[in-house]
Amino acid sequence: MDNILTGKRPTDVFKALLEKEPSLTNADLALEFKKHFLKVSDEAIQSIWQWRRPGRDRGIEDERMDAIVTHYLKEAGYFQGSESGSLP
Amino acid sequence: MGPPTPRVDVSSRFTKESLGGGAVQYRYLDPTGDGGHGLIMAIDSEGTLGFEIRAEGDAATLGTGTDMFASGMQRLSADGVQVNAIRGYWMEDSGSVNLQQFTENLKIMDPQAAAANTWTGRIAGRYGYLQVSSPSTNMFGNTTVIFSKGTP
Numbered sequence: 195m196d197n198i199l200t201g202k203r204p205t206d207v208f209k210a211l212l213e214k215e216p217s218l219t220n221a222d223l224a225l226e227f228k229k230h231f232l233k234v235s236d237e238a239i240q241s242i243w244q245w246r247r248p249g250r251d252r253g254i255e256d257e258r259m260d261a262i263v264t265h266y267l268k269e270a271g272y273f274q275g276s277e278s279g280s281l282p
Numbered sequence: 283m284g285p286p287t288p289r290v291d292v293s294s295r296f297t298k299e300s301l302g303g304g305a306v307q308y309r310y311l312d313p314t315g316d317g318g319h320g321l322i323m324a325i326d327s328e329g330t331l332g333f334e335i336r337a338e339g340d341a342a343t344l345g346t347g348t349d350m351f352a353s354g355m356q357r358l359s360a361d362g363v364q365v366n367a368i369r370g371y372w373m374e375d376s377g378s379v380n381l382q383q384f385t386e387n388l389k390i391m392d393p394q395a396a397a398a399n400t401w402t403g404r405i406a407g408r409y410g411y412l413q414v415s416s417p418s419t420n421m422f423g424n425t426t427v428i429f430s431k432g433t434p
Contacts, residue, residue: 229301254376255375262424265422
């Protein structure tokens with residue numbers, strides 16, 4: 195999860211976790227995310243629940259999910275220069 | 283109309299997990315996959331409950347949406363978890379029934395009434411969460427509305 199803060203896309207991090215452990219649900223991924231980023235709004239958690247993970251027929255596509263999750267991380271101050279700052 | 287009584291009571295079937303910082307999560311089955319059936323509830327440190335619910339499986343044995351929500355609220359009460367407010371967070375492209383209802387309602391209602399007359403708004407109201415915040419839609423098209431205790 196920490197790789198997200200060094201510029202890795204959140205959905206790529208989620209996919210890497212799924213490769214290691216395919217039985218993880220979106221709820222599991224959201225739980226892991228929240229454990230790493232305690233200050234982040236629960237709206238980020240609710241967003242990850244809706245991710246269109248590989249093989250899923252519906253949900254939020256990667257690019258939009260990345261933007262949403264990054265937005266909430268910035269809002270919580272996880273990126274330097276945060277809130278309205280640019281992506282790392 | 284008061285809180286619903288679950289016809290299929292699944293309150294004992296939730297698993298509880300810590301989200302850290304005083305926040306907790308309760309899960310019954312998995313509502314986050316295709317053909318999902320279940321309820322997941324995240325309660326933050328301020329007592330705001332966000333949830334995802336789907337009832338696409340066998341409702342007769344696994345519970346309807348109302349059964350699951352009522353069971354979840356019973357479980358939270360039994361565990362002493364205080365819910366001060368319920369957050370509706372409705373995302374475009376997620377197949378959200380609430381967002382569909384909210385959008386339809388906006389044609390004939392003001393935003394707060396439109397939110398109150400969604401599935402979430404109605405069930406929140408049955409638990410006394412009748413105060414409705416002004417719904418806000420962010421740059422991604424996701425709408426957030428908070429239902430709090432009190433009169434409208």
